[in-house]
Amino acid sequence: xxxxxxxxxxxxxxxxxxxxxxxxxxxxxxxxxxxxxxxxxxxxxxxxxxxxxxxxxxxxxxxxxxxxxxxxxxxxxxxxxxxxxxxxxxxxxxxxxxxxxxxxxxxxxxxxxxxxxxxxxxxxxxxxxxxxxxxxxxxxxxxxxxxxxxxxxxxxxxxxxxxxxxxxxxxxxxxxxxxxxxxxxxxxxxxxxxxxxxxxxxxxxxxxxxxxxxxxxxxxxxxxxxxxxxxxxxxxxxxxxxxxxxxxxxxxxxxxxxxxxxxxxxxxxxxxxxxxxxxxxxxxxxxxxxxxxxxxxxxxxxxxxxxxxxxxxxxxxxxxxxxxxxxxxxxxxxxxxxxxxxxxxxxxxxxxxxxxxxxxxxxxxxxxxxxxxxxxxxxxxxxxxxxxxxxxxxxxxxxxxxxxxxxxxxxxxxxxxxxxxxxxxxxxxxxxxxxxxxxxxxxxxxxxxxxxxxxxxxxxxxxxxxxxxxxxxxxxxxxxxxxxxxxxxxxxxxxxxxxxxxxxxxxxxxxxxxxxxxxxxxxxxxxxxxxxxxxxxxxxxxxxxxxxxxxxxxxxxxxxxxxxxxxxxxxxxxxxxxxxxxxxxxxxxxx
Amino acid sequence: xxxxxxxxxxxxxxxxxxxxxxxxxxxxxxxxxxxxxxxxxxxxxxxxxxxxxxxxxxxxxxxxxxxxxxxxxxxxxxxxxxxxxxxxxxxxxxxxxxxxxxxxxxxxxxxxxxxxxxxxxxxxxxxxxxxxxxxxxxxxxxxxxxxxxxxxxxxxxxxxxxxxxxxxxxxxxxxxxxxxxxxxxxxxxxxxxxxxxxxxxxxxxxxxxxxxxxxxxxxxxxxxxxxxxxxxxxxxxxxxxxxxxxxxxxxxxxxxxxxxxxxxxxxxxxxxxxxxxxxxxxxxxxxxxxxxxxxxxxxxxxxxxxxxxxxxxxxxxxxxxxxxxxxxxxxxxxxxxxxxxxxxxxxxxx
Numbered sequence: 001x002x003x004x005x006x007x008x009x010x011x012x013x014x015x016x017x018x019x020x021x022x023x024x025x026x027x028x029x030x031x032x033x034x035x036x037x038x039x040x041x042x043x044x045x046x047x048x049x050x051x052x053x054x055x056x057x058x059x060x061x062x063x064x065x066x067x068x069x070x071x072x073x074x075x076x077x078x079x080x081x082x083x084x085x086x087x088x089x090x091x092x093x094x095x096x097x098x099x100x101x102x103x104x105x106x107x108x109x110x111x112x113x114x115x116x117x118x119x120x121x122x123x124x125x126x127x128x129x130x131x132x133x134x135x136x137x138x139x140x141x142x143x144x145x146x147x148x149x150x151x152x153x154x155x156x157x158x159x160x161x162x163x164x165x166x167x168x169x170x171x172x173x174x175x176x177x178x179x180x181x182x183x184x185x186x187x188x189x190x191x192x193x194x195x196x197x198x199x200x201x202x203x204x205x206x207x208x209x210x211x212x213x214x215x216x217x218x219x220x221x222x223x224x225x226x227x228x229x230x231x232x233x234x235x236x237x238x239x240x241x242x243x244x245x246x247x248x249x250x251x252x253x254x255x256x257x258x259x260x261x262x263x264x265x266x267x268x269x270x271x272x273x274x275x276x277x278x279x280x281x282x283x284x285x286x287x288x289x290x291x292x293x294x295x296x297x298x299x300x301x302x303x304x305x306x307x308x309x310x311x312x313x314x315x316x317x318x319x320x321x322x323x324x325x326x327x328x329x330x331x332x333x334x335x336x337x338x339x340x341x342x343x344x345x346x347x348x349x350x351x352x353x354x355x356x357x358x359x360x361x362x363x364x365x366x367x368x369x370x371x372x373x374x375x376x377x378x379x380x381x382x383x384x385x386x387x388x389x390x391x392x393x394x395x396x397x398x399x400x401x402x403x404x405x406x407x408x409x410x411x412x413x414x415x416x417x418x419x420x421x422x423x424x425x426x427x428x429x430x431x432x433x434x435x436x437x438x439x440x441x442x443x444x445x446x447x448x449x450x451x452x453x454x455x456x457x458x459x460x461x462x463x464x465x466x467x468x469x470x471x472x473x474x475x476x477x478x479x480x481x482x483x484x485x486x487x488x489x490x491x492x493x494x495x496x497x498x499x500x501x502x503x504x505x506x507x508x509x510x511x512x513x514x515x516x517x518x519x520x521x522x523x524x525x526x527x528x529x530x531x532x533x534x535x536x537x538x539x540x541x542x543x544x545x546x547x548x549x550x551x552x553x554x555x556x557x558x559x560x561x562x563x564x565x566x567x568x569x570x571x572x573x574x575x576x577x578x579x580x581x582x583x584x585x586x587x588x589x590x591x
Numbered sequence: 592x593x594x595x596x597x598x599x600x601x602x603x604x605x606x607x608x609x610x611x612x613x614x615x616x617x618x619x620x621x622x623x624x625x626x627x628x629x630x631x632x633x634x635x636x637x638x639x640x641x642x643x644x645x646x647x648x649x650x651x652x653x654x655x656x657x658x659x660x661x662x663x664x665x666x667x668x669x670x671x672x673x674x675x676x677x678x679x680x681x682x683x684x685x686x687x688x689x690x691x692x693x694x695x696x697x698x699x700x701x702x703x704x705x706x707x708x709x710x711x712x713x714x715x716x717x718x719x720x721x722x723x724x725x726x727x728x729x730x731x732x733x734x735x736x737x738x739x740x741x742x743x744x745x746x747x748x749x750x751x752x753x754x755x756x757x758x759x760x761x762x763x764x765x766x767x768x769x770x771x772x773x774x775x776x777x778x779x780x781x782x783x784x785x786x787x788x789x790x791x792x793x794x795x796x797x798x799x800x801x802x803x804x805x806x807x808x809x810x811x812x813x814x815x816x817x818x819x820x821x822x823x824x825x826x827x828x829x830x831x832x833x834x835x836x837x838x839x840x841x842x843x844x845x846x847x848x849x850x851x852x853x854x855x856x857x858x859x860x861x862x863x864x865x866x867x868x869x870x871x872x873x874x875x876x877x878x879x880x881x882x883x884x885x886x887x888x889x890x891x892x893x894x895x896x897x898x899x900x901x902x903x904x905x906x907x908x909x910x911x912x913x914x915x916x917x918x919x920x921x922x923x924x925x926x927x928x929x930x931x932x933x934x935x936x937x938x939x940x941x
Binding site (some may be wrong): 494 | 641664665666667668669673676678689692693738739748750
């Protein structure tokens with residue numbers, strides 16, 4: 001009796017590990033590998049031609065491609081710039097697609113820092129009712145469907161958007177912001193400034209007040225003490241956040257596609273464009289180069305982040321009350337709060353407003369359109385309710401795959417064994433590979449079919465979409481669970497072992513109940529990621545009925561804004577409700 | 592209950608050697624303590640007995656049976672850790688009951704009855720429904736003890752179980768652990784860095800240093816007859832002297848405590864050690880502070896007194912003689928210079 005149970009239990013973990021690794025291979029490594037091989041393998045022979053072609057094309061690499069043929073352009077391509085009375089020769093370089101992608105990512109990073117740091121200051125140094133809530137809200141943009149944010153920005157800054165409405169009302173000329181770089185940068189800041197605010201605020205709170213006080217007692221002014229003692233302790237966090245922001249902005253897809261179009265295309269958008277034109281070779285070559293770059297950046301990020309991780313029992317400086325006599329400090333903070341409301345609240349509010357505003361005022365026509373279209377849609381058109389149903393279905397399916405996978409990888413990453421670092425890195429790889437690439441890989445590898453063991457294996461678009469969503473979601477489960485697992489006292493586990501519990505029993509009885517809150521949080525994130533996923537879904541759903549709400553929104557944007565905003569609102573509600581439901585389900589059972 | 596034997600147990604963590612050939616026997620029902628400074632290998636030894644640490648070499652036997660390959664969950668040991676290690680998501684009663692999922696309670700008791708019995712044993716009757724974080728540190732440690740004892744383990748292993756508690760609570764709890772251990776007669780191995788605690792609770796103890804056992808014996812044997820310089824200085828306070836044997840008569844050695852200074856002098860010490868010292872041999876001996884007294888008639892030498900610590904009823908005084916630190920225990924604080932001596936029989940040759 002005992003013997004059988006023991007055998008089953010001792011086999012359970014390795015078995016689960018094998019299943020997880022197989023899933024990862026099928027859903028992620030093989031498809032991505034397919035994209036790579038497409039770029040370096042033509043007609044059964046290895047070749048560097050597609051890569052070299054891209055590298056040497058000024059369209060993609062701008063001045064760098066030209067410099068490969070003629071290095072002198074690097075110092076001849078200068079143009080006089082007039083700065084008041086002085087003329088300065090500045091480089092007049094063509095950036096190319098990659099250069100532009102990096103350039104907009106850099107601008108986005110700077111904007112995110114500019115918008116995020118004051119937020120960190122408010123969160124870390126001021127006390128006000130709802131501070132914890134605001135802090136939790138900084139995690140929200142991270143899981144907000146990117147296409148929904150894009151719709152919000154169009155509703156706010158578009159030709160007939162809220163901003164122009166306000167400008168017209170006060171007698172000012174309209175502005176045209178859509179399809180400009182600033183709007184893309186602002187949308188990226190919408191996503192990443194909260195991230196920078198959160199990581200910096202966390203670092204700020206762990207700065208021991210004693211360090212600044214010591215500097216003061218040694219003769220430094222408050223400003224001097226801040227610069228000399230506090231800022232150096234914040235820099236690593238800011239850099240970490242900046243690196244992440246750069247990576248995210250570099251790989252951003254839906255925002256750029258919707259707000260920039262092809263005229264402001266980034267690498268991601270161009271890959272998508274090539275896929276649409278069925279030019280898979282160029283798409284693969286571009287994707288490969290992009291992946292190499294983003295993997296390098298992610299590696300740098302992980303290395304850097306690992307060095308920062310340190311628990312400290314610091315005594316933080318007391319917070320200042322936010323409400324009180326108005327001084328320069330508070331005035332600046334209130335000014336920032338105003339800006340933050342415009343940037344973070346207006347897009348969502350504008351989307352809600354636009355979805356119920358017609359040419360003649362309040363209307364529910366756009367929602368009615370969604371329902372009518374369900375009945376009247378032609379076969380090539382999107383049925384709105386089907387999109388909702390698909391989104392929920394795929395969300396549930398991805399949840400069912402991503403949660404066990406993520407938990408298992410979290411368990412693996414907190415155990416001591418050889419190759420742990422490798423598991424750690426591999427399990428985070430989807431963070432560094434863009435959704436478009438995963439989608440492209442799944443399309444080529446699984447949807448178009450693959451030859452294995454003498455059979456032709458093809459999967460339907462729906463299955464491929466679920467695979468893509470699960471791949472995008474499980475790192476969030478792992479990231480939510482692993483830190484909690486790591487805090488469990490090793491002797492708690494050992495106590496259970498000495499009392500007779502097997503390795504698996506300890507995991508089920510002792511460890512998982514203690515990290516249940518993390519599992520629930522991870523599940524909520526996973527579901528939200530799936531519901532909002534656009535990058536790979538739009539590729540996999542093209543020409544099939546496996547479309548989701550974000551895909552539906554993108555289809556509508558091109559035609560009429562009203563239905564797109566209405567669909568955006570439905571997406572917002574579904575995302576928010578599922579988040580709350582999952583959170584409520586977890587209530588009381590977690591610690 | 593079992594008799595535990597360790598034979599030539601070695602443990603290396605990569606390059607670092609934690610244990611180099613530890614051999615020990617813990618008798619059935621004995622309260623046995625492993626004591627030594629941090630890093631001496633005492634916890635590794637305990638974890639090896641538990642099966643939480645696999646020895647690089649050597650064997651562990653329970654009642655003569657080699658258990659080296661028996662996994663921890665099948666060794667039937669109860670372990671109490673310094674951090675209590677209670678399961679935070681379970682109540683006190685659920686914590687105690689956990690081990691009963693994997694083995695039958697003793698004496699045909701139901702699991703509930705067994706839990707009640709243990710709650711009473713550790714004086715926590717009625718607290719079964721509390722959550723661990725509602726308890727004080729001392730109470731949590733009792734729960735940890737009850738949890739370890741619930742499946743009636745053959746061996747009870749205690750790893751510095753009281754280091755996190757304050758001094759008064761520590762003394763109270765250690766009396767209680769001792770009482771429970773005697774009541775149950777369970778073979779117990781106790782790890783501590785506190786030599787006073789080791790002397791107070793143990794039937795026998797092993798003093799460890801640098802991954803090896805320095806001496807095994809009863810508290811009296813170890814305190815009164817330290818086998819090595821390390822034991823002499825680690826267990827209780829001691830004054831260490833080393834020199835050359837210049838002569839011997841009857842049961843005493845004459846030792847010239849070297850140093851080359853003008854204050855060289857000879858002491859007469861009782862020759863009761865295991866080694867026979869010939870004239871000219873190097874020898875060390877130690878004298879407890881309480882045995883250095885101004886009244887002693889022999890082996891007198893002048894001490895320059897320094898810091899005095901009044902400890903209530905007795906005073907510890909640090910002094911100096913011939914460049915050596917000398918520790919005295921006198922009834923009252925004294926300052927200035929003082930000539931003290933000791934009886935040859937009070938010196939222990941190492």
